[in-house]
């Protein structure tokens with residue numbers, strides 16, 4: 001399958017090129033040239049299938065022309081070797097817990113999948129043996145998932161850029177303590193600055209002549225597309241429980257809109273989801289777009305759901321492309337919301353008190369959107385994107401109870417932080433990369 005650029009001014013490329021390049025030459029984002037659909041029989045039987053089996057069918061439908069069947073199967077089974085449980089929280093509302101992967105972040109799946117694909121393509125190219133350099137900007141969870149997903153993958157070097165002092169201690173520990181092929185760069189600026197540095201690096205011809213560069217943000221097709229597996233599995237779990245499958249509403253805590261875009265493409269492939277809610281914190285760029293029809297990026301503001309502090313969501317270009325730029329088509333299928341830190345905290349406190357369920361600040365945004373907007377005949381699935389322990393002090397002060405740090409997370413805190421400090425200046429960043 002070929003991939004085109006959302007900006008439409010470069011020729012289509014192969015899947016391999018889309019993965020290795022990350023961003024199209026005209027700065028657009030790659031999209032699959034057609035969206036294949038899954039047969040009805042697949043959905044009739046899905047309740048009896050495992051996460052790995054479902055994901056392989058979906059992956060094979062999308063990537064089957066580009067990667068040999070047995071390689072793809074190994075890749076998918078290896079990536080999804082943990083469960084993604086659907087838990088009943090209250091009434092007609094379920095939590096899809098995406099945080100049971102190695103770094104307890106939902107981005108583990110996309111990061112692991114992409115790392116393996118890139119490793120596969122790199123070993124196949126068998127050229128000069130040069131390294132591929134992955135640049136990733138993070139507001140917290142991307143860095144840890146990508147760093148851990150790529151750790152030790154031969155032929156690949158990873159640079160994680162993060163805003164100094166703006167990620168939680170546990171998140172920081174997860175990508176600054178690994179060593180090996182992972183380098184953490186502490187940028188004196190915001191997440192948007194980090195993202196801008198990465199984007200500029202991809203566009204710099206001198207730098208690209210000097211080294212092979214690619215992204216592991218949800219800009220990359222191999223990072224964002226595998227996230228659709230979750231939604232098929234959520235549907236399967238509802239089917240297994242004998243739930244009404246005709247009125248499913250999915251609420252996705254959104255930052256760069258990679259996760260929700262994967263879900264929207266899943267729907268195009270035939271997944272019967274009625275409608276979506278893009279749940280946001282005070283960074284309400286998408287809600288403003290829905291309300292006005294005009295997209296106006298803004299500088300991000302800091303919130304307690306910091307992985308969603310994004311002022312110019314990179315995948316918005318894909319949403320527009322998917323709906324042929326029709327504001328009406330987008331508004332018909334996706335609604336939005338925006339909550340303040342106080343509202344997020346209130347939702348976490350009340351939900352814990354009434355149901356015993358511990359929401360993390362990101363999941364809480366999505367849960368509240370269901371509480372406010374779900375109709376009685378609908379079944380709501382909200383996405384829990386992070387383990388509450390990742391935001392330990394915030395969560396504890398809100399619910400008034402201590403929560404345990406899983407061993408997997410605690411281990412990171414015992415290692416030494418190693419970073420390179422840089423100002424938010426492209427010249428300095430470029431100088432650093434050119435010196436390698």
Ligand SMILES: *Cc1c(COP(=O)(O)O)cnc(C)c1O
Pocket residue numbers: 105106107140141142218253254255256257258259260307308362385386
């Ligand atoms: C990355 C992240 C999000 C936002 O996901 P997008 O795909 O960028 O919209 C939400 N919650 C958490 C915990 C995250 O790490």
